Amino acid sequence: MKKYSVPLFRRFAALLYDAFLIISIWILASFPYLWLVGGEPQTFLAVASFRLYLWIVGFCFVSFFWIKAGQTLGMRAWGLSLVRTEDNQHLNLKNACSRYCFATLGILGGGISYVFALMHPQHITLHDFLSKTQLVYTNNNA
Helix, strand or coil, X not given: CXXXXXXXXXXXXXXXXHHHHHHHHHHHXXXXXXXXXXXXXXXXXXXXXXXXXXXXXXXXXHHHHHHHCCCCHHHHHCCEEEEECCCCCCCCHHXXXXXXXXXXXXXXXXXXXXXXXXXXXXXXXXXXXXXXXXXXXXXXXX
């Protein structure tokens, strides 16, 4: 698999596609949680635990696809794949966890990860750089 710089437009397109899927999964995952706690969370602790629960559900969704196939459905639609930088193989659980955590911090930091990609010579996002992963074109799109 050859490495090519994936433009931000394709990254955001795949991200948008996956966002629709994750929001749908969050809606479905909310039902059992809300049933167990007896309705909408009211306290700070209840709201925080609900957000953590949804964050974990999102991690389970993307990490399953990153580890199993090297791409989420959005990445697949845009001809992208996620690989480890050192050997071009699918991610393992450690890579998936670090990428998800760094990506979350990058989003909470106002998108700093994507600003980093604009400045990096190979247009690698900060979360990919820190987790030693890279978004590449699939073989049929390179």
